[in-house]
Amino acid sequence: MTDSNTPDFNPKDGEYLAKLQDYYADWKSIPSYAKLCDVFGIASKSWVKAILMRLNAAGFIERTPDGAWIPSRAFFARPLAESSVQAGMPVSVTATQGEYFVIDEMLIDRPSETTLIPVRGDSMIEAGIHDGDVAVVEKRNLANVGDIVVAIVDNEFTLKTLDKERGKYILRPANQAYPIIRPQGTLEIFGVMTGLIRKYRK
Amino acid sequence: MTDSNTPDFNPKDGEYLAKLQDYYADWKSIPSYAKLCDVFGIASKSWVKAILMRLNAAGFIERTPDGAWIPSRAFFARPLAESSVQAGMPVSVTATQGEYFVIDEMLIDRPSETTLIPVRGDSMIEAGIHDGDVAVVEKRNLANVGDIVVAIVDNEFTLKTLDKERGKYILRPANQAYPIIRPQGTLEIFGVMTGLIRKYRK
DNA sequence: TTGACAAAAGAACGAACGTTCTTTACAGTG
DNA sequence: CACTGTAAAGAACGTTCGTTCTTTTGTCAA
Numbered sequence: 378m379t380d381s382n383t384p385d386f387n388p389k390d391g392e393y394l395a396k397l398q399d400y401y402a403d404w405k406s407i408p409s410y411a412k413l414c415d416v417f418g419i420a421s422k423s424w425v426k427a428i429l430m431r432l433n434a435a436g437f438i439e440r441t442p443d444g445a446w447i448p449s450r451a452f453f454a455r456p457l458a459e460s461s462v463q464a465g466m467p468v469s470v471t472a473t474q475g476e477y478f479v480i481d482e483m484l485i486d487r488p489s490e491t492t493l494i495p496v497r498g499d500s501m502i503e504a505g506i507h508d509g510d511v512a513v514v515e516k517r518n519l520a521n522v523g524d525i526v527v528a529i530v531d532n533e534f535t536l537k538t539l540d541k542e543r544g545k546y547i548l549r550p551a552n553q554a555y556p557i558i559r560p561q562g563t564l565e566i567f568g569v570m571t572g573l574i575r576k577y578r579k
Numbered sequence: 580m581t582d583s584n585t586p587d588f589n590p591k592d593g594e595y596l597a598k599l600q601d602y603y604a605d606w607k608s609i610p611s612y613a614k615l616c617d618v619f620g621i622a623s624k625s626w627v628k629a630i631l632m633r634l635n636a637a638g639f640i641e642r643t644p645d646g647a648w649i650p651s652r653a654f655f656a657r658p659l660a661e662s663s664v665q666a667g668m669p670v671s672v673t674a675t676q677g678e679y680f681v682i683d684e685m686l687i688d689r690p691s692e693t694t695l696i697p698v699r700g701d702s703m704i705e706a707g708i709h710d711g712d713v714a715v716v717e718k719r720n721l722a723n724v725g726d727i728v729v730a731i732v733d734n735e736f737t738l739k740t741l742d743k744e745r746g747k748y749i750l751r752p753a754n755q756a757y758p759i760i761r762p763q764g765t766l767e768i769f770g771v772m773t774g775l776i777r778k779y780r781k
Numbered sequence: 782t783t784g785a786c787a788a789a790a791g792a793a794c795g796a797a798c799g800t801t802c803t804t805t806a807c808a809g810t811g
Numbered sequence: 812c813a814c815t816g817t818a819a820a821g822a823a824c825g826t827t828c829g830t831t832c833t834t835t836t837g838t839c840a841a
Contacts (some may be wrong), residue, residue, distance in 0.1 A: 389788085404643040405650075406608070409828060412645050421790045426830075441606040443614050444829085448607075478655050479695070480776055481682045483713075485657070488604050489597030493680075494660040505707035505777070511659075525779065575707070575775035576686060577727065591818085611798060623820045628800075646799085 393417050393428050394437055398452065407438070407446040484572040490516045492568070494527065494534070501525070501536055504551035506573060512536060513572030518565075525570040530558060534567065595619050595630050596639055600654065609640070609648040655681050686774040692718045694770070696729060696736070703727070703738055706753035708775060714738060715774030720767075727772040732760060736769060 400416050401407065410422040410429075417425060429446060432438050436451045485491050496510045504525065506512070512527070520526045526539045528548055537548035537558065548558040602618050603609065612624040619627060631648060634640050641651045656679035687693045698712045706727065708714070714729070722728045728741045730750055739750035739760065750760035 387787095404645070404647070406643055406645075406647045408643070408645045408647065410830095411828075419789065421788090422829075423791085423831075424789050427788090441608055441610070443606075443610045445606075445608045445610060478681065478683045480686055480715075481655050481657075482604075484682065484776065484778060486604060486781075488600035488657070492658050492660055493682075502707070505704070505709050505712075507707050510707075571779050571781065573775070573777035573779075574682060574686065577773055577775075589817095612800090613798075621819065623818090624799075625801075625821085626819050629818090 387431075390428060390431050390435070394432060397432070397438075401448060401452070407448070484513050484574070486571070487515060490568075491571070492516060493574070494536075496536060500550040500552050500555045501538075502552050504538070506536070506551070507575065509575075511574040512570050513574065514568040515571045516568040520566050520569045527567040527570065528560075529565040529567055530560060536570065539566075589633075592630060592633050592637070596634055599634070599640075603650060603654070609650070652681060655683075657682060686715050686776070688773070689717060693773070694718060695776070696738075698738060702752040702754050702757045703740075704754050706740070708738070708753070709777065711777070713776040713778075714772050715776065716770040717773045718770040722768050722771045729769040729772065730762075731767040731769055732762060738772065741768075 396416050396418075397407065397413075407413075408416065410425045413425045413429075414420055414422060417428065419425065429438065433440070436449060438446050438452060439449045440446055492514050494512045494514050496506055496512050497508060499508055506525075514527050520539050522539055522541050524539050525536065526548075528535055528537060528539075530548070535548065535558070537550055540547050540549045542557075542559070545559070546564045548560070548564070550557070598618050598620075599609065599615075609615075610618065612627045615627045615631075616622055616624060619630065621627065631640065635642070638651060638653045640648050640654060642648055659678040659680055661678065694716050696714045696716050698708055698714055699710060701710050708727075716729050722741050724741055724743050726741050727738065728750075729736055729738055730741075731737075732750070737750065737760070739752055742749050742751045744759075744761070747761070748766045750762070750766070752759070
């Protein structure tokens with residue numbers, strides 16, 4: 378017992394979890410209690426609730442502020458057997474989630490404000506941003522010193538680090554061969570780089 | 580008009596879609612019609628339904644057999660700016676036309692064979708792979724010279740470029756400070772790096 | 782074989798939900 | 812200035828939902 382009103386996760390709940398995972402893999406949603414009766418193969422809504430409460434206490438599912446059930450991270454975790462390849466310590470292998478859009482979820486917080494922009498040139502090479510990479514850019518006008526920003530200079534997009542020099546904003550490339558840009562007048566920021574995507578040719 | 584009873588997707592629906600995408604990014608579920616009134620900023624459930632029907636007709640969302648709304652693939656498509664940074668004029672990237680693509684599909688060809696591995700250390704820094712980046716790795720035993728591979732050396736995962744020296748495979752770091760690894764015996768390849776993901780702190 | 786407890790079923794209910802239909806507001810057009 | 816279509820609001824209704832409480836069934840140990 379971990380708590381008086383939330384009984385332990387028991388072995389049988391593992392089976393229910395598996396069934397729920399299967400359903401979720403098919404439909405990408407957690408259905409109503411009534412439907413879960415079918416899914417779990419039981420006839421009692423109240424028992425379904427009890428099960429969900431235990432899965433919740435065990436960290437497999439959670440609720441939105443609106444009361445809807447959603448899977449949490451542990452819901453997608455795979456048994457360790459899968460990463461059996463070798464028991465090396467140095468890095469953890471995180472198996473790809475269920476199959477849905479994990480990377481998208483990692484990289485994009487505000488879909489409506491986010492756009493992907495291919496990077497050209499090597500002016501940011503020392504920041505590990507290469508020609509052909511794709512920048513994940515969140516559109517907004519304000520940025521902090523140190524952010525990598527997409528600015529509009531002379532009617533062109535340019536990707537640089539935002540910095541300040543004697544009270545004025547400047548754009549600093551990450552490549553010795555390129556000059557620091559000191560915009561006269563106002564500096565127009567298109568967005569802030571929040572992520573990077575690179576694909577290696579096969 | 581595509582159909583008599585399902586009116587066209589109109590520009591305004593794009594805004595509603597954006598709001599729904601933002602909500603989904605936060606809560607990973609599509610809420611009830613009543614909650615969607617708040618999300619969309621309207622007061623009419625019937626109008627919410629009309630909107631969802633159009634989003635459905637346009638292929639952004641679908642329903643489970645149980646009647647629950649779930650996003651479909653197109654829901655996760657992200658706009659790709661037509662002009663890359665550093666070239667061309669600052670076309671409005673918000674423009675609805677242009678390319679879209681789904682990040683996960685771009686990066687992952689074989690979901691079941693693919694795993695995400697956080698990168699530790701700076702041994703590949705000159706290849707633009709930084710500490711904290713996430714490597715997209717396709718699990719297989721065979722690789723070509725020049726590929727960046729995840730190899731198992733001394734029971735540890737290590738990310739290096741595969742090369743050949745006097746007929747023997749070697750692992751070459753992309754950092755002068757690290758030694759070339761010349762494995763005695765066989766070299767065990769865990770997988771080949773096919774992509775890179777980086778997230779900048781906000 | 783009885784007692785005790787966990788697992789499951791069942792009933793009951795108010796609140797929330799999705800749906801349909803009707804009405805209003807408003808912008809554009811002739 | 813009326814006509815028309817779209818966008819939205821509002822009301823009304825039957826259904827489904829989640830919740831709580833009570834009852835039955837099954838299992839195991841004393």
